[in-house]
Amino acid sequence: MTKWISKAEKVIHIFGPNKLQNGLLALFLETEAGLKCTCGPMSELTKNGDKVAAQACVVMLDCMGIDWANLRTNLGMEPNSTTSHCPIVLFNVEPDDEIEKEAVDRGVRGIFYDSEPLDRFPKGILAVLNGELWYSREALSKCALEAMSHVKLPAGPAAALTSREKEILTKIASGAGNKEIADDLCISTYTVKTHIYNIYKKINVPNRLKATLWMAEYL
Numbered sequence: 001m002t003k004w005i006s007k008a009e010k011v012i013h014i015f016g017p018n019k020l021q022n023g024l025l026a027l028f029l030e031t032e033a034g035l036k037c038t039c040g041p042m043s044e045l046t047k048n049g050d051k052v053a054a055q056a057c058v059v060m061l062d063c064m065g066i067d068w069a070n071l072r073t074n075l076g077m078e079p080n081s082t083t084s085h086c087p088i089v090l091f092n093v094e095p096d097d098e099i100e101k102e103a104v105d106r107g108v109r110g111i112f113y114d115s116e117p118l119d120r121f122p123k124g125i126l127a128v129l130n131g132e133l134w135y136s137r138e139a140l141s142k143c144a145l146e147a148m149s150h151v152k153l154p155a156g157p158a159a160a161l162t163s164r165e166k167e168i169l170t171k172i173a174s175g176a177g178n179k180e181i182a183d184d185l186c187i188s189t190y191t192v193k194t195h196i197y198n199i200y201k202k203i204n205v206p207n208r209l210k211a212t213l214w215m216a217e218y219l
Helices: 019-033 042-046 051-055 068-075 100-105 120-129 137-149 163-173 178-185 189-203 208-218
Strands: 011-015 036-039 057-062 088-093 110-113
Touching: 011 019, 019 036, 019 057, 019 120, 057 120, 088 120, 100 137, 100 208, 110 120, 137 163, 137 208, 163 178, 163 189, 163 208, 178 189, 189 208
Parallel strands: 011 036, 011 057, 057 088, 088 110
Antiparallel strands: none
């Protein structure tokens, strides 16, 4: 039986070498977002082996000075680890690293750059806890366009999508809302909702996040 987890039980775990900075960030997030924050190595989060508690967390990885190629090792994200299903957010990312596409492919839920204003962190973390992606519109658009440039029409769900549905799916992946999509395509929001319903049904996903991840993998 799945345990229901209240907001009070959800934890933000900050993982990285900058102890003072990360401690101050934890205090800020506790004050502004009302969520419990912990800092330190992953062993602090998983020492009790509580998989339910681990799934209630957002893991924030401080990327300052960390080799992106060793991301899974640094997070302890082996398939059977208690944190393997935690939403992952990266912060202190340098824009020049251009890791957005790989981050999306790996299932990372969001990125905060090293120049990010502090007041964006609570909003972004709460968005991730609500099942949303937290990437810049520019980053998502770039990922979507790059994916489209390699489109090979396969058999199955992708081939079943119409050109209009693919267009709307691309806009969903870039973070556009229904009204914005309707305005861009000069159609009604009702028509947009109908297209989105048909898209979800064809590719067998329940929401925008899953649709974005599906597009990154299959288109």
